[in-house]
Amino acid sequence: MHSTGSPLGLEAVAGRNQLRRLQAHKHPPPPHSLKFHSDLQSPCADKMPQVKIIAKNFMDMVASLPACKLDKLCESPFICEAILRSLPPLAKKYVLQLLYIVVPIPAKSFEEWVLPDGLSKHRVAIDRLIQLRVYIETIDRKKETSYQLNPTFQINLQKQLIHGGVLPREPMPLNVRLPTLEELETYTHEQWECFLLQLISSTQAERLTNFSFAMMKVFQRGLLSQREKEAPRLTENGFQFLLMDTNAQLWYIIREYISNAEERGVDPVDLISFMLELSFHETGQAYNINTLTEVQIITVKDLANLGLVKLQQGRKDSWFIPTKLVTNLSVSLSDSTTRKQGFVVVETNFRMYAYSSSKLHCEILRLFSRVEYQLPNLIVGAITKESLYSAFENGITAEQIISFLQQNAHPRVAERMPSVPENVMDQIRLWEADLNRVEMTPAHLYEEFPSKDVFDSACDFARDYGGVLWEDSKTMRLVVKADIHNHIREYLRRQK
Amino acid sequence: MASAPSKLCTDDVSLLVVLLDTNPYFWSTSNDSSVSLSNFLSHVLSFLNSILFLNQLNQVVVIATGYNSCGYIYDSSLSSSSSITKSSGNGRVPAFCSELLENLEEFLTKDEKMSIEESIDGIGSSLLSGSLSMALCYIQRIFRSGPLHPQPRILCLHGSPDGPEQYVAVMNTIFSAQRSMVPIDSCVIGAQHSAFLQQASYITGGVYLKPQQLDGLFQYLITVFATDLHSRNFLQLPKPAGVDFRASCFCHKNTIDMGYICSVCLSIFCKHHKKCSTCGSFFGQAQSQAASMSDQKRKGLET
Numbered sequence: 001m002h003s004t005g006s007p008l009g010l011e012a013v014a015g016r017n018q019l020r021r022l023q024a025h026k027h028p029p030p031p032h033s034l035k036f037h038s039d040l041q042s043p044c045a046d047k048m049p050q051v052k053i054i055a056k057n058f059m060d061m062v063a064s065l066p067a068c069k070l071d072k073l074c075e076s077p078f079i080c081e082a083i084l085r086s087l088p089p090l091a092k093k094y095v096l097q098l099l100y101i102v103v104p105i106p107a108k109s110f111e112e113w114v115l116p117d118g119l120s121k122h123r124v125a126i127d128r129l130i131q132l133r134v135y136i137e138t139i140d141r142k143k144e145t146s147y148q149l150n151p152t153f154q155i156n157l158q159k160q161l162i163h164g165g166v167l168p169r170e171p172m173p174l175n176v177r178l179p180t181l182e183e184l185e186t187y188t189h190e191q192w193e194c195f196l197l198q199l200i201s202s203t204q205a206e207r208l209t210n211f212s213f214a215m216m217k218v219f220q221r222g223l224l225s226q227r228e229k230e231a232p233r234l235t236e237n238g239f240q241f242l243l244m245d246t247n248a249q250l251w252y253i254i255r256e257y258i259s260n261a262e263e264r265g266v267d268p269v270d271l272i273s274f275m276l277e278l279s280f281h282e283t284g285q286a287y288n289i290n291t292l293t294e295v296q297i298i299t300v301k302d303l304a305n306l307g308l309v310k311l312q313q314g315r316k317d318s319w320f321i322p323t324k325l326v327t328n329l330s331v332s333l334s335d336s337t338t339r340k341q342g343f344v345v346v347e348t349n350f351r352m353y354a355y356s357s358s359k360l361h362c363e364i365l366r367l368f369s370r371v372e373y374q375l376p377n378l379i380v381g382a383i384t385k386e387s388l389y390s391a392f393e394n395g396i397t398a399e400q401i402i403s404f405l406q407q408n409a410h411p412r413v414a415e416r417m418p419s420v421p422e423n424v425m426d427q428i429r430l431w432e433a434d435l436n437r438v439e440m441t442p443a444h445l446y447e448e449f450p451s452k453d454v455f456d457s458a459c460d461f462a463r464d465y466g467g468v469l470w471e472d473s474k475t476m477r478l479v480v481k482a483d484i485h486n487h488i489r490e491y492l493r494r495q496k
Numbered sequence: 497m498a499s500a501p502s503k504l505c506t507d508d509v510s511l512l513v514v515l516l517d518t519n520p521y522f523w524s525t526s527n528d529s530s531v532s533l534s535n536f537l538s539h540v541l542s543f544l545n546s547i548l549f550l551n552q553l554n555q556v557v558v559i560a561t562g563y564n565s566c567g568y569i570y571d572s573s574l575s576s577s578s579s580i581t582k583s584s585g586n587g588r589v590p591a592f593c594s595e596l597l598e599n600l601e602e603f604l605t606k607d608e609k610m611s612i613e614e615s616i617d618g619i620g621s622s623l624l625s626g627s628l629s630m631a632l633c634y635i636q637r638i639f640r641s642g643p644l645h646p647q648p649r650i651l652c653l654h655g656s657p658d659g660p661e662q663y664v665a666v667m668n669t670i671f672s673a674q675r676s677m678v679p680i681d682s683c684v685i686g687a688q689h690s691a692f693l694q695q696a697s698y699i700t701g702g703v704y705l706k707p708q709q710l711d712g713l714f715q716y717l718i719t720v721f722a723t724d725l726h727s728r729n730f731l732q733l734p735k736p737a738g739v740d741f742r743a744s745c746f747c748h749k750n751t752i753d754m755g756y757i758c759s760v761c762l763s764i765f766c767k768h769h770k771k772c773s774t775c776g777s778f779f780g781q782a783q784s785q786a787a788s789m790s791d792q793k794r795k796g797l798e799t
Contacts, residue, residue: 081549084549084550085549085550085551085552089508089724089726089727090727090730090731092508092550092551093722093723093724093727093731096546096550096718096722097718097719099546099718100714100715112732113731113732114730114731114732115729115730115731115732117729117730118729118730118731121730122730160549161542161545161546161549162542162545162590163590164545164590164591164593
């Protein structure tokens, strides 16, 4: 696991407390608990506070597929390569190490290589490999565990390594001038922004993407509250979504798109394998659309709406051009080189200058600041107490705002450390802390004790458990934490 | 300067600079116990391909260490990223392999033309110092290209014996690698251990390995040298059994166990001189006479 603490790695729907508790696990939980649709299938979803865990990337989603589907995915060499690339560094090495070994290797010999410091990393790596069915675990009679590479995976990877891969389609030779990489970049950017704007408020968007209303609703699920007779409002999740970087947003959308596939009558495995295959196409090259199956054509059209590919039509054929977004799909999330240039300058007097002409940026900044005026390429705003309070009410945390400002710092200020003035950061945190001045603890109140002795012994008993919150010996009243209520009750009953 | 910015990149993105020994005298004398050049190349090419496989952003640079010259023969950043590991036209080898082999052949013919007719006793040494400096220059360029760069390391695949005449140059490159925190890994494919590379790996924190069986070279390369710098913190890699710290003298380029050191510039000589040939300091007469009487008491070189 990479150590970037994505603020949205885990996300709670029920309440802030849940969110806090989850985020307290800075260390990645064991991989098997990361399955993204745990909320959908959990049988006690109505009783438990509904906790939704968002898979950090595409591969978490792949990992949660059933074994037979995973084996089917392994049949394509490109998917094997994508899976290999998605692994944690140590796991990658373990795959290569066994690439030409056909007998199972005992787990002990792996552990001999590991330094004491690396044991946790080693376990994460091995767990991940088994989860993705890259390693196959066998336990022999002596209860010794040994590992072997999945044979299909092994053969595919060997072939890929020695002969190189062959894509199912070749770039088309065209006499037409294709868009340059910069042009593609702007196209992607525009398309994605247009999509986001439509997602958060369909009235703001200048032009609409071609997504059907139903599809859009699917994407909006969880991001917008959709009560009848009320204009949709962004939910807490929606705000957090907007503050994520493009890659994380893309994952979210793609995940929704794929999990919705079955409703549209498309096998999710086909979709996943097609997307992984796409990520190996060359950016900026034209590929003939006739080489695709029908389902793939529909998918490509949807992806074009997101800005992942560009569709073009010539006199006879039509073709699609993969953009950087799609070729980055198989690269792990923490990859920072895809991060776009920042645009925000925050001054020590809480003024904020954003060099951007994008409506989306303006909308995002409006979430936590007061936008004062807008010039063609500059948005000037101020971070005020009021604007921040409204952000906090919407469920945005101070840390998210600060990390947004840091991540999007203008290159000129990004060089400086810290990129956001310290007094501004502190003040944002302080204002948030102001809201949390009252701490709630569930408690029980005891009064009308029969005698002073009983009262005192009950106080002592509660103190032993460390659960006394308040006591008043004059009126003989006692408040204890809710979790020791049962003990106290038992104790008092015995006293009688 | 060197190590701090690299933290910005993902953990395991690496830049691997491979120095290939192409000394024709070494490859022509290789006997049954060692591998042939073509066999060796096929191991190495698969290894390079697997490095490129691991991460889209991984970068591989190959420098040929010839007998008379050195040259870049492959740089993965120059070809478009997604086409590297793809098959070339005939579908038999990945596209980058054919490019590398073509360049290698070109380099070899050029290197051969430069050689002057002279009698060479034995294998002769290849220009390790030259290729090491080229690798370091390349890495410096990467360091200066911006805050986001892959973590560099150097891998020497070396077979020819050390050339004592290159001692100073090699040591200087080793120290500059150490300064810029670039580990030098060495895989010795020749018959004897290489003192230069032992020291290089020891000083820079790289791995030194002399594979026992060369037909399994790929497995050695994959298990040991494919480990990225991030993972090295968690794994046990081969440790050197012993390092040959012997130096070469500046005057006759002999490897010596004991010798004379200039107290001003630390130059090393095998015999007593009146004047240091490097910095020009005069050595006191009296002391030298005393020294000549008891050579054994002279300051040794071993540290």
